[in-house]
Amino acid sequence: MKGRTALVTGASRGIGAAIAAKFRAEGANVVGPARAELDLSSAASIDAYLGKLSAPVDILVNCAGMNRLGSSVEVADGHFEETLQVHLLGPFRLARALAPKMASRRWGRILNISSVWSLVTRERRVTYSSAKSAMNGLTRSLAVEYGPSGVLVNALAPGYVDTELTRKNNSAEEIAQIEKAIPLGRLGNPAELAEAASFLCSGRNGYITGQVLVADGGYTCR
Numbered sequence: 001m002k003g004r005t006a007l008v009t010g011a012s013r014g015i016g017a018a019i020a021a022k023f024r025a026e027g028a029n030v031v032g033p034a035r036a037e038l039d040l041s042s043a044a045s046i047d048a049y050l051g052k053l054s055a056p057v058d059i060l061v062n063c064a065g066m067n068r069l070g071s072s073v074e075v076a077d078g079h080f081e082e083t084l085q086v087h088l089l090g091p092f093r094l095a096r097a098l099a100p101k102m103a104s105r106r107w108g109r110i111l112n113i114s115s116v117w118s119l120v121t122r123e124r125r126v127t128y129s130s131a132k133s134a135m136n137g138l139t140r141s142l143a144v145e146y147g148p149s150g151v152l153v154n155a156l157a158p159g160y161v162d163t164e165l166t167r168k169n170n171s172a173e174e175i176a177q178i179e180k181a182i183p184l185g186r187l188g189n190p191a192e193l194a195e196a197a198s199f200l201c202s203g204r205n206g207y208i209t210g211q212v213l214v215a216d217g218g219y220t221c222r
């Protein structure tokens with residue numbers, strides 16, 4: 001990690017902030033653009049940001065995300081499109097621009113922050129589950145494409161992590177119920193996700209690529 005440059009989206013808070021802090025503590029130079037500089041919901045914003053980005057990026061962490069709830073009859077087209085833009089097309093655009101440069105240096109890491117809802121689902125998560133499932137497909141496709149060039153691409157799939165996103169989408173009563181359903185008996189904390197991210201994005205990981213690592217306290221085991 002030392003001396004590497006990492007671009008972490010969604011670094012203003014939650015899991016992304018913890019990943020940025022962990023990478024910095026391990027000696028990486030972390031670039032964590034605010035939404036005003038890089039808005040994942042806008043292809044134009046992504047292209048403008050990439051056009052200005054001068055540092056060679058060794059590690060890309062696609063962490064920015066949102067989860068607006070709704071059933072299939074409730075969601076508007078625009079809502080679905082925005083979810084796909086932020087979780088799938090935005091990360092794709094960043095990877096498409098940055099991975100070839102990693103490949104030319106024969107080293108790179110891409111980590112997509114997916115979700116357990118990419119593998120299982122829950123009511124009113126139709127856009128989120130669809131987008132995160134597609135993100136896993138993107139992960140595998142890029143891993144195959146860039147494996148020969150030394151660029152490893154993985155996804156990290158958190159369960160329930162104690163962040164604003166989780167507190168916004170679940171009441172205190174729901175969280176108490178959720179904690180009962182998690183074998184470890186509690187929500188995860190962002191620093192625990194950052195530990196896994198750090199391993200997957202470092203030179204300590206030499207042979208894991210194209211995988212979706214679930215970090216959910218055992219939630220999906222039942």
Ligand SMILES: NC(=O)c1ccc[n+]([C@@H]2O[C@H](COP(=O)([O-])OP(=O)(O)OC[C@H]3O[C@@H](n4cnc5c(N)ncnc54)[C@H](OP(=O)(O)O)[C@@H]3O)[C@@H](O)[C@H]2O)c1
Nearest residue numbers: 010012014015035039040041064065115158160161163165
């Ligand atoms: N929390 C969980 O339990 C959980 C579980 C599974 C997966 N995840 C995934 O983990 C990632 C981080 O989640 P979190 O819980 O840390 O969320 P969070 O606390 O709500 O933080 C979301 C981050 O994403 C950024 N963001 C959202 N929309 C953006 C956009 N259009 N352009 C640029 N940045 C944008 C936010 O920036 P602003 O500060 O500008 O809003 C913020 O930095 C997400 O991809 C989420 O789907 C979370």
